[in-house]
Amino acid sequence: MTDETPEVGQRARAERFTGRRVLVTGGSRGLGEQVVRLLLSEGAGVATCARKPEFLETLRRSSGRADALFTRSLDVAVPGPLEQFVEEAASTLGGLDGVVACAGGARGQGISEATAQDWSATWEVNVGHAARLIATSIPHLRAAGGGSVVVVASISGWKPGPQAQYGAAKAAQIHMVSSLARELAGDGIRVNAVSPGSMLIPGKRWDRMRRDDPPAFDRFRDEFPGRELVLPEEVADVVAFLLSDQSRAVTGANIPVDRGQNAPTPDGY
Incomplete structure (x- = not known):
């Protein structure tokens, strides 16, 4: 039992990121966008990057807190620009308390068709980008007295489905x-x-299906x-929980947010 009223609980949630500085990769659409919007709504200063500047500009105009949002257009799979963005974000926001490696994706088809470049590109946009993001962020998180890192993986990391290069990277x-x-x-940290x-994201694969x-x-259902x-909003809630002090005893965990899903695609396995 708790003496906390619903109003007090809602106010605490709305204020849980006040003064916090969080960097999110891939924050212009889909899950990343939902994470950015949630953090902004709860008082955080946020930095995010994506490949297409027009989507970042749309996010900025509709965020309601453009003054608290720092954006940069770049490809996280390319070494150099991402690391520079981390440094610029930390300077602009005044430090970093959390980072979210949300950008990801896959290239290529099945094992007979996928090229070495497909495997390399899929690895870099998932594992490589997350590793470089974390490594570059460590000094800033350390300077803040610690912090939280969240990596967006996938149930494809242990539930088999095509293509193998994506599951292996996750x-x-x-x-x-x-x-x-x-x-x-x-x-x-x-x-x-x-x-x-x-995830049922407007305009994406499952929504089109x-x-x-x-x-x-x-x-598929x-x-x-x-x-x-x-829903991406449901996943964003869990990401925010892991960034917050509410999860201060949680580290090294992999939390599925999948509604108990079986195969990760309609293609089976």
Whole structure:
């Protein structure tokens, strides 16, 4: 039992990131956008990057707190610009209390068709970018007395599905998190992973399937015990929890947010 009223609880939630500085990669659309908007709504100063400047500008105009949002257009898979962005973000925000490696993706098809470049590109945009983001952020998190790192992985990291290069990269992210949580604990830095299931994001694959091929979408819903896909807002709530002091005893964890999903794609396995 608690003596806290609902109003007090809501006020504490609205203020839990006041004065905090958080960097989020891939924050212009989808899950990353939801994380950025949630952090801004709860008082954080936020820095985010994405490849397309027009999406960043749309985010800025609609954020309601443009003065608290620092953006930069770049490709996280390219070494150099991301590291420079971390330094610029820390300087602009006055430090960093948390970072979220949200950018990700995949390239190539099955093992017979995928090239070495497909495997390399998929690794770099997922594992490589997250590793370089964390490494560059450590001095700033250490200067803040510690902080929280969240890596957005996927249930594809342990639930088999096509393509193998994507699942292998996500599995590597999850392992990296468990290792770095121990390595950085002495600096007061927590490191965790969030593994979303298939998210229903407007304009993306599952939303297009729902619109263009309702029977296939209905079959895919059978992979979920409750027959409902995950919403990006639901995943963003878990990311924010891991960034907050509410999770101060949580590190080295991989938290699935998948509604109990079975296969990660309609293609089975």
